[in-house]
Structure formats: structure tokens, C-alpha cells
Amino acid sequence: MKVVACYNPRARGGRFQREIPRLRALLEEQSVDATLLEISDADFNETLCRKLESETFDAVVGIGGDGTHFHLVNTLLRFGKSHPGRPQPRYVFLPFGTGNNIAKSLRLKPGPRNLPAAIANLTDGIDKKLDLGTWSGYYFANALSVGLDARILHFRNQMSERLQKHVLRRLLHAYIIYALATVRAMFGTCRFRMEILVDGERWYEGGVTDVVVNNTRIYGGEFDLTPECRADDGLLDIALIRSRVEYIYRFAFAYRHLPGFLRRLFVANHGGSAWIQARHVELLVDGPVPVQVDGELFPNSSTFRIGVADGAVTVKVGTDGA
Numbered sequence: 163m164k165v166v167a168c169y170n171p172r173a174r175g176g177r178f179q180r181e182i183p184r185l186r187a188l189l190e191e192q193s194v195d196a197t198l199l200e201i202s203d204a205d206f207n208e209t210l211c212r213k214l215e216s217e218t219f220d221a222v223v224g225i226g227g228d229g230t231h232f233h234l235v236n237t238l239l240r241f242g243k244s245h246p247g248r249p250q251p252r253y254v255f256l257p258f259g260t261g262n263n264i265a266k267s268l269r270l271k272p273g274p275r276n277l278p279a280a281i282a283n284l285t286d287g288i289d290k291k292l293d294l295g296t297w298s299g300y301y302f303a304n305a306l307s308v309g310l311d312a313r314i315l316h317f318r319n320q321m322s323e324r325l326q327k328h329v330l331r332r333l334l335h336a337y338i339i340y341a342l343a344t345v346r347a348m349f350g351t352c353r354f355r356m357e358i359l360v361d362g363e364r365w366y367e368g369g370v371t372d373v374v375v376n377n378t379r380i381y382g383g384e385f386d387l388t389p390e391c392r393a394d395d396g397l398l399d400i401a402l403i404r405s406r407v408e409y410i411y412r413f414a415f416a417y418r419h420l421p422g423f424l425r426r427l428f429v430a431n432h433g434g435s436a437w438i439q440a441r442h443v444e445l446l447v448d449g450p451v452p453v454q455v456d457g458e459l460f461p462n463s464s465t466f467r468i469g470v471a472d473g474a475v476t477v478k479v480g481t482d483g484a
């Protein structure tokens with residue numbers, strides 16, 4: 163198997179760097195012919211395209227968090243579009259982020275401890291066609307959300323940057339910074355008017371705090387807001403949250419490690435108005451609101467037209483399926 167393995171040197175606060183010798187050894191052990199490519203924000207797109215143009219690979223392996231996968235998947239699909247005659251390599255997620263939503267949704271185990279299993283999965287895993295969400299010329303594997311979550315992410319990024327060189331950074335787990343950012347975002351304006359059209363029909367109009375459009379099921383690291391979500395059904399799963407109070411209890415009941423009967427209780431009482439499945443969704447807001455896509459912030463906007471590209475990318479999942 164011939165792969166190009168792209169890694170984000172800043173993944174897990176830069177700690178991935180020390181895993182590289184082990185990564186090389188494991189790839190060799192599995193007889194994987196791998197080219198390692200360090201990607202940085204500025205030039206990874208061009209570097210990867212040049213590589214894909216000059217050689218044929220069985221797979222592009224992305225090593226990093228959901229944001230890294232977002233950029234690499236977009237580069238891979240753009241390359242496929244501009245080179246229609248070339249077979250599109252598979253995309254393999256090697257999860258090394260904080261939330262790892264995509265990996266958890268596909269039942270891939272993240273982090274350095276699971277590196278041997280992840281490399282074995284390269285050769286032994288099953289090929290699976292994965293849908294991708296589409297928005298404004300981009301593809302997303304996990305989720306797009308509009309409103310409070312994007313605001314939280316904005317504050318999280320701000321805090322992480324400020325703490326970068328601070329001694330506290332080593333003591334504060336990424337989830338604690340997230341919790342602090344959540345509290346801060348909650349005190350600001352959290353409600354706006356929105357009209358939601360699903361497959362061309364009006365589904366909702368009124369006050370909104372947060373809307374999550376899921377392609378893969380796990381969101382925010384540990385939450386399952388849309389229990390029927392599958393990444394191969396040609397549908398997006400849209401979760402609507404109308405207020406701050408609803409935000410708190412929806413996420414509390416969506417915590418994926420909660421006992422099953424508690425989760426089912428909530429689902430039984432809220433199905434229908436809390437989420438919906440559709441191929442197309444339009445979010446029309448009365449003013450610009452924050453938006454995040456697979457953990458990446460984009461400029462505020464007031465109109466969002468979101469669709470789904472069926473089986474747009476072939477990925478590797480474990481032998482227990484996903």
C-alpha cells in the first residue's frame with residue numbers, strides 16, 4: 163500500500179512531533195510505503211496537490227484533529243474535481259485532536275495509545291463510502307453549526323492563544339478551557355431570529371440559540387444530539403436549540419456516556435421538534451451570526467445553504483464497522 167501521510171505538527175499542542183519515529187516504525191512494520199508530509203496552514207494545499215499530481219497513492223492519511231481532516235478532505239476533493247480521470251485515493255483518519263468527533267462517530271480510537279491499531283487499520287480496515295456535508299464550496303465530514311457553539315469556539319481559540327506561553331496552559335485540560343469559554347459565551351447575546359427550510363419546506367421560524375447540522379453523529383467531543391444520524395444515508399441531521407436553558411438540558415441529555423434509559427426518555431419526549439433529517443437545509447437569519455465547520459471558524463453570515471454529497475469520499479473503518 164502506498165500512502166501520503168499528512169500530519170499537523172501542532173496537533174495535541176505540538177506533542178505529535180515526538181510520535182514520528184514510532185509512526186515510521188509502525189508503517190514499516192505493516193509494509194506501508196509512506197511519504198510523510200508536514201502540513202502548515204499556508205502551503206499544505208499546494209504541497210499535497212503537487213504530490214498527488216506527481217504520484218498515484220492508495221490513500222491520503224490525515225493525522226490531526228477534525229480541523230486538519232477538514233482541510234485535507236477539501237484538498238482531496240478539489241484535486242478529484244480538477245483531475246476527473248485520476249482515481250481518487252481513499253482518505254484515512256488518524257485522530258490526534260482534542261474532540262475527535264469524526265473518529266468517535268466512525269468508532270476509530272484516537273490518540274498515541276491507539277497508534278498501532280490505527281496503522282493496522284490502514285491495511286486491514288474496511289473501505290466505506292462516507293457522505294460529506296456541503297456548504298459554500300466546502301465539504302465537511304462532521305458538522306456545521308451556527309450560533310452559540312461557534313461563539314464558544316471563538317472564545318476558546320482566544321483563550322488558548324492567550325494561554326499559549328503561560329505556565330497554566332500545561333495544567334488546564336482542553337476541556338476546561340472549553341467549559342470556561344462556554345460560560346463566557348452564555349453571558350452574551352445568545353438568541354436570534356431564524357427561518358429554517360428543509361428540502362424547500364419551512365420547518366421552523368422563531369428564536370434560535372444554536373443549530374447543529376450533523377453529517378457524522380458525535381459532536382462537541384462527547385455529545386450525541388441526533389441519535390439517528392448515519393454518515394451513509396444521504397441525509398443531514400439538523401438539531402434545533404431555541405434557548406440557553408434548552409441548550410443546557412439538550413447537551414446534558416446528549417452526553418453519550420449517560421445511561422441509555424435516560425437518553426431514550428429524552429428522545430421519546432422530544433423527537434420531531436428537536437431535530438429533523440433532510441438532504442438540503444437553509445438557515446436564514448435576520449443578521450450575521452457566527453458559524454463553525456468541523457471546528458474551524460468562518461466569517462459571520464446570515465444565509466446558509468447546506469447540502470449533502472452522497473458517498474463523496476472512501477474512508478477506512480475498523481472491522482467492527484461503523
Ligand SMILES: [Mg+2]
Nearest residue numbers: 392393395397
Ligand atoms: Mg447522514
